[in-house]
Amino acid sequence: MTQNMENLPQGSFNRVTVDSAAAERISKPALSFWQDAWLRIRKNKAAIISMVLLLLIFVMSFVGPTLSAHESDVQTITHANLPPKIPGFEKLGFWDGHAKLGGTEVDMYEMKKVDTNYWFGTDGLGRDMFSRVWEGTQISLLIAFVAAFIDMVVGVAYGGISAYYGGRTDDIMQRIVEILVGIPNLVVVILMILVMDPGIMAIIIAISITGWIGMSRIVRGQILKFKNQEFVLAARTLGASDSRIIQKHLLPNILAIIIINTMFTIPGAIFFEAFLSFIGLGLQPPAASLGTLINDGFRLIQFQPHILLFPSIILSILMIAFNLLGDGLRDALDPKMKD
Template sequence: MRKEELQQLPPERFERITLDSSNAERITKPSLSFWQDAWLRLRKNKAAIVSMFVLVLLIIMALIGPHLNGHDGEQQVLRHANLPPKIPGIEKLGIFNGMGQLGGEKVNLYEIKKVDEYYWFGTDGLGRDLFTRVWEGTQISLLIAFVAAAIDVVIGVLYGGISGYFGGRVDDIMQRIVEILIGIPTLIIVILMLLIMEPGLTAIIIAISLTGWIGMSRIVRAQILKYKGQEFVLAARTLGASDSRIIGKHLLPNIMGIIIINTMFTIPTAIFFEAFLSFIGLGLQPPDASLGTLINDAYKVMEHQPYFLLFPAVIISVLMIAFNLIGDGLRDALDPKMKD
């Protein structure tokens, strides 16, 4: 019965489907470049994305922060010395309301000293506004870190690229030089440089850059040795491509991800090293401020004025964490082996 019903179906119930052979192998999804694919994977890393927003916010505050409250970071007003933080609006919540310790009692130091102004982060022992000085110090620390990292990238990529690409005796000589530099403690080199040069911004950048490029050069050399013997490089050399074209068009694009990742880890190292030098008195000299000098000044009065140490310590900690999380995210996004 069922077979008879099927045979009785009219021909118009059927529709012939034809396929266009020209569209049979068409890719419906748009193709992505390496960097577009890496960005899509990076966006899945919420910690890295949040760190990017935090880092951008800190950079913006470092640029505009010193101009927000109308106080000069170097102006000394001794009558306003050692004032605790006081922020308009927030003071009504019972925090950052200008209350401090005086003679073992908690009192409003702004009323006692008859100060009508607001100091959002308080003042130091010379009456200088800490809010302005903290963001000026952040600006200096970021400048030192970015310039030192840029110098490390340029020197490290050139040195490691030349050493790995040409190999042979050139590589042997250049690597012996690197081994000698590695054997000398970095702190000794930095101290000698700062003794020769006048302490300041330029001296710190040069001191940090003297040996900071070594790690980058060794990574670049290893990657060049890995890629220079592969087929696409041999094909380019067979077709008559010059050494500079092979390095610039074939080798560097393949190791650019490793360079970016290593740079993101170099920047927080430079920030921490600058803070360390300033903390031990070998960095910037007064009245210039960096996060390291602010922490050094705050360390001396930490017991009685903890707010002095709180703000620069929090900012340098957030910077270190943000750069490291972004570096981890970039490492996962740019490493083809981490594809999900």
């Protein structure tokens, strides 16, 4: 072996020197948790499209009423039950202001001598549906976001305290939760409306009374999972207070779960508000929400389908988009939950 190596020509082997600084250098930039989550969610086309649609609807709920030349609460009886008419769509055969009257298609705007356009048509009182739909969307989103925020705050605090202190505290708090779970939401809503005047505040309180229970159970399970792990025990050994352990060690580890659950709570609150308004237990006329507009359109679906069409489309987009975005956030923030 040694003789073979001696027969090799000079220069067959070169000395390799390794720079320790270069060997330990990280060529790829380090990513934070949120940067890594953003890279994951960017690959989810459904979540990105849902995010764009939700942003568009949110902007239009505030900007939409100002784009129309008609106020949402102004009644013009001579303009009642007009179909949608948008300039430039006449040649396409829809949204041209035509409707069937006595089996014959006629131009309702020309027949009623209306010289202005209603993009989403009008209702039975001559109110502009474009303004009413976007104002109704604004109210529905307001109720949903406020209710979801209350559910998040109450649920996180209740579940966190129950799990962190445990023992008798946990037993008592969980028995209260079990009692509240046994009460149907509709019964709570009816009781709230009997005590309070029907309106936005009554609906928010009714949704929030039992809506936080799901969040509290999820947070309780996560706190029970993390509170006995090594990093929490090390912090407690070093003399960290309970508030510091919760704020610096436990909450950051369950923040992703809280965000994901909140994203699924919002569409549930939107649908529950629409359901209450649809059955007459929510907002009362002349206030508008997606539920009240759908209720008005349902009664006239055979004669004026446009009154039902537009709020139903927006409600469907909100429900689908929030659920798809929630799925995307779940996969991005906590990929283990996908399994």
